[in-house]
Amino acid sequence: MTDSTPSAPGTPGDTLTRRKAALRRDALAAREAAYGKAGGTSGGTAGDGATARATARLSDLLARTEGRIVAGYMPIRSELDPRPAMEAEAARRPVCVPVIEARGAPLIFRQWTPDATLIPGTFGALIPERSATLVPDVVIVPLVAFDRQGGRLGYGGGFYDRTLAGLRDRGAALAIGFAYAAQEVGDLPIEPTDIPLDWVVTEDEVIGPLT
Numbered sequence: 001m002t003d004s005t006p007s008a009p010g011t012p013g014d015t016l017t018r019r020k021a022a023l024r025r026d027a028l029a030a031r032e033a034a035y036g037k038a039g040g041t042s043g044g045t046a047g048d049g050a051t052a053r054a055t056a057r058l059s060d061l062l063a064r065t066e067g068r069i070v071a072g073y074m075p076i077r078s079e080l081d082p083r084p085a086m087e088a089e090a091a092r093r094p095v096c097v098p099v100i101e102a103r104g105a106p107l108i109f110r111q112w113t114p115d116a117t118l119i120p121g122t123f124g125a126l127i128p129e130r131s132a133t134l135v136p137d138v139v140i141v142p143l144v145a146f147d148r149q150g151g152r153l154g155y156g157g158g159f160y161d162r163t164l165a166g167l168r169d170r171g172a173a174l175a176i177g178f179a180y181a182a183q184e185v186g187d188l189p190i191e192p193t194d195i196p197l198d199w200v201v202t203e204d205e206v207i208g209p210l211t
């Protein structure tokens with residue numbers, strides 16, 4: 001293949017798609033290293049306290065959005081764990097988590113409480129077995145890589161872009177990326193469908209407002 005015969009956008013041979021795949025690989029390796037240092041999902045006492053520090057920063061930011069419905073997520077693989085912050089919020093207001101209804105469709109959100117019965121959802125993240133469907137005002141967004149302009153790279157399904165676009169059509173929705181500082185990259189490639197993050201919270205800092 002030559003540059004004069006580019007692949008269709010979004011196909012594996014497309015330059016941007018290949019660049020994103022390489023960035024995703026590197027960022028996932030950095031995330032796994034940070035996760036290991038932090039002591040894994042539980043935070044652990046043997047870890048470096050990254051989860052606790054990130055939780056404190058996230059809770060501070062969330063305190064400014066009192067009363068609004070918050071979406072968190074059930075962490076998979078080496079994702080930074082938002083559950084300690086979600087648990088604190090669930091004592092005061094509704095908290096929900098994403099559910100994949102179909103490939104190519106926006107995510108929906110089901111109410112989550114710390115004692116909810118969870119079952120595996122599509123792609124492995126846990127979902128509440130049955131609970132009310134909610135529309136969040138504030139979305140804590142999992143990610144693979146972020147930049148300081150609000151750029152975000154996920155697993156490549158486009159789920160959060162479609163979801164945030166839909167939520168914003170209905171009104172304001174605040175998007176807060178939640179990640180280890182090690183997941184920062186210089187400049188992510190931007191596609192027309194990418195929805196920028198309003199904030200990024202790491203164990204080291206709160207970055208924003210970005211929009």
Ligand SMILES: Nc1nc2c(c(=O)[nH]1)N(C=O)[C@@H](CNc1ccc(C(=O)N[C@@H](CCC(=O)O)C(=O)O)cc1)CN2
Pocket residue numbers: 073074075076079098099100107122123125142143154155156157158159160
């Ligand atoms: N914790 C968490 N929950 C989430 C997301 C997330 O990123 N994190 N999602 C955010 O979208 C949705 C799940 N989306 C996902 C999409 C793809 C893969 C995944 O593992 N993809 C494979 C490729 C699979 C394929 O294309 O067949 C991979 O990356 O190796 C995981 C989650 C909803 N819930």
Ligand SMILES: Nc1ncnc2c1ncn2[C@@H]1O[C@H](COP(=O)(O)OP(=O)(O)OP(=O)(O)O)[C@@H](O)[C@H]1O
Pocket residue numbers: 009010020152153154155156157158159160161162165191193194
């Ligand atoms: N609003 C949208 N409408 C239609 N297609 C979209 C939309 N947003 C993203 N997509 C498509 O989804 C594909 C994957 O997007 P992208 O690489 O940005 O995913 P991601 O942000 O890494 O993944 P995720 O959000 O699932 O974690 C893109 O090829 C894009 O064309």
